[in-house]
Amino acid sequence: ILILRRKFQPIQLLQIPLSFLFGYFTDFGMWAFSWASPELYPLRLVNICCGTIILGFGISFCVIANTVMNSGEAFVKAISDTTRKDFGTLKICFDVSCVCIALVLSLVFFDFTIQGTREGTLIAALCTGIVIKFFTPRLRQPLERFIGCHHARQEEFSA
Incomplete structure (x- = not known):
């Protein structure tokens, strides 16, 4: 609200329940795939790379469609x-x-040790935006065409 001012749309308040829903599905996903946690370090790197690509792909869709997003x-x-x-x-x-803040807070609150932030966090922080920059221009035209076509069909049916 402070950033967008008059351009803020009240529908964006749906970010609040969306955050709870996102947290629930994150916890559920962690539980559902707990059996698939690889022990080998190279496989863990593959996991973080695959997750980052999937996340960036999904965020690209949200940016293009201008939908309600995670906060x-x-x-x-x-x-x-x-x-x-x-x-x-x-x-x-x-x-x-965010990673830098997490590192500082970890050092302050955990006796100068880093807790909960490792190379996977840094890889995701550095690469998610890169993935978004890759997918957004490639997905924009087909998605806007699909949204426009779908919107036109809805108007046909409601008329």
């Missing part, structure tokens, strides 16, 4: 829309900033 991405989108800067680049800056 982290919506914050970046608000800054992107306001400053007219590239979403993917701002996403990298935001994610790296």
